[in-house]
Amino acid sequence: MSAIADNADGPNEIIKVLFALFPNYNTLDVAGPLEILSRALHDIKDKESKGFKIEMVGPAAAMTSTQGLTIKADMDYEDANEELEDYDLIIVPGGDGVTDVLDKNSEPLNLLKNFVTLHEKSPSKERTVLAISNGSLVLGQLGMLEGLAATTHPDYYTRLETICQTASTRDMSMRTDVMEERYVVNNARFDLGDNPEDNPYIIRKQAVEETVGPNTMHARRKSIARKGSNAWRDSKRRESIARRASMPLGGMRLITTGGTAAGLDAALYLVGSLVSHDSALEVARVMQYSWVKGVTVDAIDV
Template identity: 25%
Template sequence: MRTVAILLFDAIEVLDFAGPFEVFGVAGRSTGQTRFSEPPFTVFTVAENTPVSARNGLSINPTYRLDNHPKADIIVVPGGGGFHPDGTPFGSRREMNNPVVLNWVRQSAESAELVLSVCTGSFVLGKAGLLDGLAATTHFMAIDGMRQAAPNTEIRPAERYVDNGKIITSAGISAGIDMSLYVVGRLLGKDVADETARYMQYDYWQ
C-alpha cells in the first residue's frame, strides 16, 4: 500500500485536489477487484493551518498538519489562486513564497516515490527547486508565471502532463485527474487505470 498526501491551502482550486483524491481513493477497489489484498492507496490531506477555505467558499478540514502526518509515498501539490486587485497574491502564488510550505515540499520529496503537481501547483515545485533542469507544464493561462517561478525549467504548455520520472506535472484543473490515472497505470498497470476511469465514468487523456 502506498500513502498519498495532498497539500491543501487557502484559495486552492477544488478539482485540483478533489480529482486526484478521487482517483487514488477508488483505484483498485472501485469494481470489486480481488487482485489486491488491501487497497493500493491510502489518501490523506495536509495543510499548514486548518480549516482551509478553498475556491468558492468550500471549507475543508485537513486530515493532518504539515508538522505531524504519516510518511507519504506520493506527494500531490495542487494549484489555484491569483492576485487581489491590490496585487497581493493568494493561493498557490502566495504559497510558492511560503517558507513553511517550501520546506515541507523539499523534505517530503526527499523520501517520496513520486511528487505530483496540478495546475499552478507547479509554481510551488519550481520555487522549491524541484523542477530545475526538468520539463513541466501548468495551466495554459499561467505560462508566464510559470516561467518566472521556474526559470530553469523547460515549459511544455501543450502537454496534458509531463513525466520526469520522480516528478510529474499536469496542466490545469481537470488535467490532474488524467495525470493521476496515468500514475495509477504506471504503478499498477493500465488495466487498473482503465477500470478506475470506467468506474468514474471519465474519458481520460492517454
C-alpha cells in the same frame, strides 16, 4: 519498503498519499485525484484491495477552497514533516492561494524541500510529487524543476518560465523546459522495449534541446502527441539504484499538469504506474471519463 515492491510478483502494497493543502486551493485539483485514487484497486474484482491510503495536511484544522469547499486536515505541517518518511506520494493542488504560498514562503514549500532531501538520501524507495495546474509554480520556486521538463495551466506558462529561470540563475543550475502538454512526467519507470529511440511513450530531453536550443530562456515546446506510459511494475527490467540516484531529485518521479481537468489524467497515470494499467482503465470506465494521456521525459532507463 517501496510503494512498488522490488519483486513485481510480491504482495500489493498500499501507496500512502498526502495532499498538501493551503487556504484557497482549487476544489477539483483535490477532489478529482481523490476520486480517482480512492477508486483504484489492485484487484478490480476485490473492493478490499485498495491501492492508495489518502490523508490531508494543512496549516490549520480545516482548509477552505476558492470555491468554498472546506476539508478537514488529518494533521498539521509540523507533524507531516516528522512523519514524511511514511509517504510515497505528495500532491500539490493549484488555486488562488498559490500566490500567497509563494509570496509568504509558506507551506507546502518546506514539506516539499524535506521530501526531496529525504529521497536524495534514500533513493531506493519510490517517491512521487504531483503538482496540478499552477501548483507547479511552487515546485519551480523551490528549484525542483531545474534540469527537468514541466507544464502548468496555459494562463501560467510565462509565469512558470520566469520563476524557473530565476531559480536556475539563483542556484546556478540547469534550466527547465516548459511544455504545452496535458501532463509531463520526469523520472518515470517502465520498460522501454528493445528499441528505446522508437518508443512512443517517451520524449528524450536531448531532442527537446535540439529543437529549442539549450540556452533558450523561454524554451516552451508544443505537443508532438507522443502520449502515454506503460506501467513500470509490468516491466521485466529492473533499474539501477545508482542510476536513479544520479538523476535530478535523486530520480524521484515528478509530474506537473495543465489545467484542473488534466489533474484527472495525471491521477489515472499514477494508478496505471503504481497499481496497474487495468486498474486505471477500470476507474476511467466507472467514472465515464476519457483518459487523455500526457508525455514522459527522460525515464530511468534512458
